[in-house]
Amino acid sequence: QHIVHLKVVDSTNVVAAKLADEGEPEGTLVISDQQTGGKGRRGRPWFSPPGTGIWMSLVLRPQLPMAHAPQLTLVAAVAVSQALTEVTGSQAGIKWPNDILFDDRKCCGILTEMNMESEEITSVILGIGINVNQVRSDFPEEIQGIATSLREITGHPIPRASVVQRILEKFETLYDQYVENGSFACIRDQWKKQSITLGRHVSAATSRGIITGVAVDIDEMGALVVETEQGQQKVYSADIQVS
Numbered sequence: 592q593h594i595v596h597l598k599v600v601d602s603t604n605v606v607a608a609k610l611a612d613e614g615e616p617e618g619t620l621v622i623s624d625q626q627t628g629g630k631g632r633r634g635r636p637w638f639s640p641p642g643t644g645i646w647m648s649l650v651l652r653p654q655l656p657m658a659h660a661p662q663l664t665l666v667a668a669v670a671v672s673q674a675l676t677e678v679t680g681s682q683a684g685i686k687w688p689n690d691i692l693f694d695d696r697k698c699c700g701i702l703t704e705m706n707m708e709s710e711e712i713t714s715v716i717l718g719i720g721i722n723v724n725q726v727r728s729d730f731p732e733e734i735q736g737i738a739t740s741l742r743e744i745t746g747h748p749i750p751r752a753s754v755v756q757r758i759l760e761k762f763e764t765l766y767d768q769y770v771e772n773g774s775f776a777c778i779r780d781q782w783k784k785q786s787i788t789l790g791r792h793v794s795a796a797t798s799r800g801i802i803t804g805v806a807v808d809i810d811e812m813g814a815l816v817v818e819t820e821q822g823q824q825k826v827y828s829a830d831i832q833v834s
């Protein structure tokens with residue numbers, strides 16, 4: 592596996608996408624101590640200070656139809672949540688689609704970006720950001736109430752390399768299983784077990800308006816199934832609020 596370790600970058604996703612374009616193979620990992628333009632979902636910034644977190648992006652080249660790409664994010668969420676549960680000894684939960692939380696506070700986000708050529712996926716960049724050794728006061732004020740780190744969870748600093756290793760091991764196993772069997776069923780079962788969204792009342796801001804109801808399932812493509820007053824509705828992409 593080719594590992595590119597950098598001190599500072601704008602975004603590891605951007606560097607990884609460039610390397611993928613230049614032909615770097617599947618499995619190439621870009622990891623940086625700091626990001627100056629870390630990207631979150633929906634155009635938001637991702638706070639990536641030097642030395643305290645894991646900011647990394649993996650190049651994937653799955654032979655998949657484009658519509659299956661959202662499933663990959665869920666594969667990653669399952670892998671990361673299992674790895675973080677083992678590393679901390681506390682149960683991590685997945686908030687749909689792919690936030691990893693402890694006690695309702697987020698410690699990890701995943702940003703998947705695709706490169707396409709005439710309807711075919713040429714590469715997928717799987718970006719993973721994990722707050723590892725920050726203490727509460729290290730976070731920007733506006734996220735202090737909703738963010739956490741592995742150190743906050745365990746009460747002691749955690750070596751980042753061991754966390755990276757555990758995540759890569761978990762991800763490789765699940766990804767191989769998923770790609771080789773061509774089956775999402777097993778991933779979906781594991782995702783559901785680790786979900787903290789199912790069974791809860793949610794409110795999803797989608798492009799078709801706000802959908803509220805009880806989250807009851809994820810479908811075979813990874814969409815969230817919500818039981819509303821008008822019957823079941825599917826949410827493919829949104830930010831959700833859980834109450």
Ligand code: BTN
Pocket residue numbers: 601602603604605626628629630631632633635637639645646647648690699700701702718719720721
């Ligand atoms: C989110 O929850 O909004 C997704 C956050 C993803 C952050 C990671 S950090 C490594 C990679 N590079 C980026 O610019 N973003 C992802």
